[in-house]
Amino acid sequence: MRSVEPVAASTVAAFDHECDVLVVGFGCAGAAAAFEAASAGARVLVLERAGGPGGSSAMSGGELYLGGGTAVQKACGFDDTPDDMFTYLKAALGPHADEEKLRLYCDGSVEHFEWFRDRGLTFNESMYDAPSWMPPTQDGLMWLGENAWPYDTVARPAPRGHRPATESFGGWMIMDKLVAAAKAAGAACHTDTRAANLVVDDAGRVVGVVARQYGETVTYRAHRGVILTTGGFVDNEEMLAQHAPALLGHGKVSDGLDDGDGIQMAAAIGAATRRMAVVQIAMSALPAMLVRGMLVNALGQRFINEDVYPGLFSVAALQHQPGPYWAIVDEEGYEDIPARDLWGVRPTFVAETLAELEQELGMPAGALETTVVTYNRHAERGEDPYFHKAAKWLRPLRAPFAAVDPRLGFNPGDRESAGAGSGASGFTLGGLHTTVDGVVLNNSGQPIPGLYAAGRAASGIHGEGYISGTSLGDGTFFGRRAGLAAAADA
């Protein structure tokens, strides 16, 4: 293990570089922080380990969870409010979402949407109205579970998945614009530069960073603040074992450099962490397939309405149910899956009877049959009294049947494990404990002078749930706030 222990400022004879605000990590949170700090007049320097900016943000699908009445929502005919957005996210990111951060995030969401447009992103004013991880269109708006039970009973549903118009991956497009904006505002960037240790003065203030650059040690002095936007720790097996073992053995949604070094550098000087065990983990299962059939556990039991945001059915399965899991579809449902071949969906088992299928799946005799008979009896009346899947998806399933391994297929966020390994992949949501302005707190609940964090290096708006677009969303939103706060730090 590398040493993340702090360096005393008194031992640094002369700093190689000086700035006002030093941002560590040039993903979405770093870019947002750098833009705001530079726009506020601070001399900003961004350190990036890789050969260029982008980080894991650039590899994401590019959904932005925004709402409360954005121009795209209005153009598509939805009359959203910050309160409905807050109520939905509190439930879907819960239990135990951070209500203070969430309130600010929702109240500021329309402004934040405009901020993205002002940075040069465009959003088509059209809606993709079908279940999908990532629509195969350039529609600017999509559902992310807002119209599924029980969320539709607590908040007025409105789609809030905002997607920049691009023929490439949305994440890359977003980072392209934000990096350009940060640079245009005056931020400089040192690539191939890995921050290794925080520099702390005698009063306990963070005043800089010691970094490694092409095998050399380079020192950076930050007069107003250091902002850690180094990402989560899914790429650090040791940290996963200590804090988030649920991700061990699964694929990683990352650029391969999310090793938690920023979290550890800060913890080494007594920074508090928060919710380090919380993860998002997703099966690659095709949502358009699941809504047309059912998702069952190893015992043939259903356990969730299949039309929720697919991250939620993934977590419900992987963290709470005995596996393996199976998508059960009939021929009509299977044929009806849009772009089925594009996604590479293939039945694992096909059978003329449920008795035959449950035997193939190693389930107790009668287990799957009981579930399907019950489902069909209610579906005939357009009802799902167990899990309340929307009536539009309810239809009795008829022979022949197929069982599809929901871990197979295409998952846009997953670069490492698609089609291999566990068939599931994820990332971490825990991190440094920060105020709404990104100030890192110590274990006594007090600010650590000069130290800020945002993005997945920090614990954000999330409780124990996750919805697409909330990482790019809270990373940029609280990255901006951290940049402004650091720029104003005496």
Place this chain on the structure above:
Amino acid sequence: MRSVEPVAASTVAAFDHECDVLVVGFGCAGAAAAFEAASAGARVLVLERAGGPGGSSAMSGGELYLGGGTAVQKACGFDDTPDDMFTYLKAALGPHADEEKLRLYCDGSVEHFEWFRDRGLTFNESMYDAPSWMPPTQDGLMWLGENAWPYDTVARPAPRGHRPATESFGGWMIMDKLVAAAKAAGAACHTDTRAANLVVDDAGRVVGVVARQYGETVTYRAHRGVILTTGGFVDNEEMLAQHAPALLGHGKVSDGLDDGDGIQMAAAIGAATRRMAVVQIAMSALPAMLVRGMLVNALGQRFINEDVYPGLFSVAALQHQPGPYWAIVDEEGYEDIPARDLWGVRPTFVAETLAELEQELGMPAGALETTVVTYNRHAERGEDPYFHKAAKWLRPLRAPFAAVDPRLGFNPGDRESAGAGSGASGFTLGGLHTTVDGVVLNNSGQPIPGLYAAGRAASGIHGEGYISGTSLGDGTFFGRRAGLAAAADA
């Protein structure tokens, strides 16, 4: 929030008290550490916040998870081995149990059992062979889930719940003996003394503690080491919110002083923590009732064999299934519960038909009936192909039926919430990251000189599961090792 920041040794003009090994907290881990350090010739001082020793350990039921071939096991006819013990605990405390600590714990278990006898505890050489949280007898041995599926398929079952002979609570008896042993070995104790901050010298070594005693500040110098045995953090709502929100709103199994201050004092100087989200949480449900019927979730689905260690069915319900949960029993099963009146079991609903009962319980029509019909069909053949409850408990359930709220009744470990609140209670299992000798590690994986921890202030043998007797068990086992290591620390 109280400040837990360290104090520089250079600022302490003169220490009020000096010793070789300073133990902070006089529960089971502290007593074991103090005994061993004092027996090794160190001058030992134990600080205790409360007016007397004991801590949460003294309020526990007093089970000790021990095995591998103890005298009590042999006398009761069981031929146990450390390997079987390891294999069972790895599964039941898993996933992600700490295999290095667990291996030592199992290999050393017979010696550790004799250590308890040498400290004056007696264990009756008789077995209580029925499901129970705490047997109403003085039998020295009980099952703690070893004979339940799937554990009985991976390791040869042997009962390992060891219980000291006492007419009072076992936890009190254990602490009485261990405190006396520590004192007899030469350890002194300052009660009503609350450690507040670690004292650290210029080289980063922990050399003492600043404490509060009757409103005054008192300083302690430890020449060889400070051992934190301050317990977990179930009594600190703020820490629960940051790290283990699953326990928010539930009862607390503690003496009311488990506020995590030792963990935070150490984290403030850069100590690493581990698995801070992991908790044990238990419903007060009577095991003898559940095995005679079934445990179902809010949708009338079974989800576990009811004859597992009751902590496991509690976690399976509370952390993974939609509630409320119900114990479903028939008249014959209900009448058959031993000492039913003693435990205060009362049916919540009684009905002549399952249709009536499931309506009372607000379940989808047919939900409970489907489950019971399926259960009965298999039970007639002595089988439970879904969850593999032992054949001795399998019998078709016949009208009339009762639904009993499994959160009601008597839970020996729970002093606060019995019969009130959520009806479930628990404690934390995460804490400081330590070596097998109790050395606290920093975020770079290096030892913090002079700092040790054991008991629930540290992360122990546990993964995400829990079995009774493993807290007193690993607290004393690794407390002893920490005491020996600190006594030998130059």
